[in-house]
Amino acid sequence: MNKPEVTMDNIDEQTLVERLKKGQQWAFTALVSTYQGRLLKIAYGITLDREESLEIVQDVFVSVFKNIQTFRQDASLATWLRKITINHCLNWKRKWKRRFRWHHDAIESENDKYLLNENKKGNDPEMLFQEKQLEENLMQDIKALPKKIRLVFVLNAFEGLSYDEIARTLKIKKGTVSSRLHFARKTLIASLKLGD
Numbered sequence: 001m002n003k004p005e006v007t008m009d010n011i012d013e014q015t016l017v018e019r020l021k022k023g024q025q026w027a028f029t030a031l032v033s034t035y036q037g038r039l040l041k042i043a044y045g046i047t048l049d050r051e052e053s054l055e056i057v058q059d060v061f062v063s064v065f066k067n068i069q070t071f072r073q074d075a076s077l078a079t080w081l082r083k084i085t086i087n088h089c090l091n092w093k094r095k096w097k098r099r100f101r102w103h104h105d106a107i108e109s110e111n112d113k114y115l116l117n118e119n120k121k122g123n124d125p126e127m128l129f130q131e132k133q134l135e136e137n138l139m140q141d142i143k144a145l146p147k148k149i150r151l152v153f154v155l156n157a158f159e160g161l162s163y164d165e166i167a168r169t170l171k172i173k174k175g176t177v178s179s180r181l182h183f184a185r186k187t188l189i190a191s192l193k194l195g196d
Contacts, residue, residue, distance in 0.1 A: 045154030
C-alpha cells in the first residue's frame with residue numbers, strides 16, 4: 001500500500017524543513033512554488049530588473065538546496081529565504097555597480113503575477129493607459145530612491161513586513177526603519193504630486 005502524497009496543504013514548516021534536509025524532491029518543488037513569487041517581488045524591488053530578479057531567485061533556491069543542512073530554524077523559513085534573497089541582490093548590485101548596469105525593464109505583461117498585482121477595472125482604454133503611466137512613473141520613482149531607503153520600502157510595501165521584522169532582517173534599529181520609510185513615502189508622494 002502506497003503512502004498518500006504529502007502537499008503544502010497538509011504539512012507544517014517543521015516537517016517541510018525535515019523533508020528538505022532529507023533531500024526529498026517534492027519538498028523542494030513545494031518550497032519553490034510556495035515562495036518564488038514573494039522572493040521575486042523582493043528581488044525586483046531591489047534590482048528593478050526582471051531578468052536579473054529571475055536569475056537571483058533561481059540562485060537563491062540553489063543556495064537553499066546546497067545549504068539547507070545549515071538552517072537551524074532560529075527564525076522562520078520565510079525569514080531565512082528573505083535574508084538570502086536580500087544578500088544575493090546586494091551582491092548583484094556590487095557586482096554591476098562599476099558597469100552602470102542600472103536599467104529598468106518596463107512591466108509589460110499582464111500575466112506576470114510575481115512582480116505587481118495589477119488591478120484593472122473595466123476595459124476603458126484611457127483608464128488603462130493612465131493606470132499604466134502611473135505604474136511606470138511609480139516604479140521610476142522607487143528606482144530613484146537611495147538604495148537603503150528603497151530596500152526598507154520594498155520590504156514593507158511589497159513583502160508586508162512590520163517595522164520590527166525589517167529591523168531584524170536588516171540588523172538596523174526600528175527608529176531607522178521608521179525614518180527611512182517616512183522619507184520614502186514623503187518622496188514618492190511628492191513625486192506623484194509633481195506628476196499631476
